[in-house]
Amino acid sequence: DAGVTQSPTHLIKTRGQQVTLRCSPKSGHDTVSWYQQALGQGPQFIFQYYEEEERQRGNFPDRFSGHQFPNYSSELNVNALLLGDSALYLCASSPRTGAYNEQFFGPGTRLTVL
Amino acid sequence: AQKITQTQPGMFVQEKEAVTLDCTYDTSDPSYGLFWYKQPSSGEMIFLIYQGSYDQQNATEGRYSLNFQKARKSANLVISASQLGDSAMYFCAMREGRRSSGDKLTFGTGTRLAVRP
Numbered sequence: 001d002a003g004v005t006q007s008p009t010h011l012i013k014t015r016g017q018q019v020t021l022r023c024s025p026k027s028g029h030d031t032v033s034w035y036q037q038a039l040g041q042g043p044q045f046i047f048q049y050y051e052e053e054e055r056q057r058g059n060f061p062d063r064f065s066g067h068q069f070p071n072y073s074s075e076l077n078v079n080a081l082l083l084g085d086s087a088l089y090l091c092a093s094s095p096r097t098g099a100y101n102e103q104f105f106g107p108g109t110r111l112t113v114l
Numbered sequence: 115a116q117k118i119t120q121t122q123p124g125m126f127v128q129e130k131e132a133v134t135l136d137c138t139y140d141t142s143d144p145s146y147g148l149f150w151y152k153q154p155s156s157g158e159m160i161f162l163i164y165q166g167s168y169d170q171q172n173a174t175e176g177r178y179s180l181n182f183q184k185a186r187k188s189a190n191l192v193i194s195a196s197q198l199g200d201s202a203m204y205f206c207a208m209r210e211g212r213r214s215s216g217d218k219l220t221f222g223t224g225t226r227l228a229v230r231p
Contacts, residue, residue, distance in 0.1 A: 031217055042118075042205055042221030043159070056216040088157050094217045101164035103149065103209075103217055108157045 002027060004093050004106035012112045013081050021076040021109045025093030029102070032074040034066060035090040037108075043090055049074050050096055078111075086113045117141065118206055118222035126228050127196045134181070135191040135225045137206030146210045148189040149219065150180065153203040162204075165189055193227075201229045 005024045013019050025032050031050040035043035045058035049068035068074045072093075078085055088110050094103040119138045127133040139148065150162040165173045165180045173180040181190040193200055203226050207219040 033217060033219070035219075042207075042223050043219075045218045045220070048216055048218060056218050058218070090159060092159075092217075092219070101147065101149075101166070103219065104161055105151070105159035108159075110157065 004029075004091055004104050006089075006091050006106040006109050008109060009107070010110045010112075012114065014114050015081055015083060017081050017113075018077065018079045019081060019111060021078075021089050021091075021111070022073065023076070023091030023093075023106060024073045025091075026104050028095060029093035029104075030072050030096050031094045032068060032072065033092045033094070033103075034074070034076045035092065035105075036060070036085075037088040037090060039087070046076070081113045083113050086111060116222075117210075117220045118208055120206055120222035120225050122225045123223075124226040124228070126230055127193075127200075129198060129229055129231050130195055132192060132194045133196055133227065135193070135204050135206075135227065137189045137191065137222060139187050139189060139206075139208050141187075141208065141210050143210045145212050146208055148180070148182070149207040149209070150178070150189075150191045151205045151207065152200075153205060153224070155202070159205070163191065196229045198229050198231060201227060203227075 033048040034046040037043040048056040052068045063079045088108045090108045091106045146167045148165045151159045163175045163178045179192045203224045205224045206222045
């Protein structure tokens with residue numbers, strides 16, 4: 001049973017570019033959340049998707065957008081990259097119904113913006 | 115006000131001893147869940163333990179237990195018989211509201227634990 005997977009592992013971009021990160025949830029999970037973790041800080045909630053729609057959003061600008069596909073996998077897109085977007089991007093999956101305590105994270109994508 | 119407060123930036127513990135990592139939270143919602151995660155240097159967030167606000171007993175998972183004091187709004191993680199592999203960053207997180215309102219987690223700033231041989 002595969003856990004949450006993310007790709008790519010590492011990414012280097014320059015200011016102004018656009019980036020797409022990908023996440024596949026754990027088997028049996030239909031909800032995907034994205035978090036940004038800057039160096040030395042706790043993760044910050046970006047947004048959450050289920051039923052292919054954005055359901056909750058944190059305090060992030062519109063440059064951050066996402067998508068969920070019918071197979072529950074998800075993408076995070078960031079436009080017009082800034083130096084401050086350099087961070088570890090974590091994806092978490094959970095089941096919409098059932099166990100309250102299931103929220104598992106993937107290994108993350110480390111984004112460096114130069 | 116901070117929703118999740120972890121006041122210990124770093125801690126040391128001797129191998130085989132127990133250690134308590136502090137976490138206090140702030141919410142007015144009667145329905146919430148508290149999570150603890152371990153983050154090794156590799157970056158992956160590893161789920162350790164969960165406590166629901168309506169759970170009558172403190173949660174336990176192997177060497178991990180959660181000292182849940184609802185009136186004080188604290189949810190401290192206790193690791194018994196520390197191992198060298200326990201050296202990592204530890205985060206406390208909270209999900210507020212009923213499940214139908216979503217799964218957003220709010221994290222604290224973390225505590226870095228170092229286990230000494």
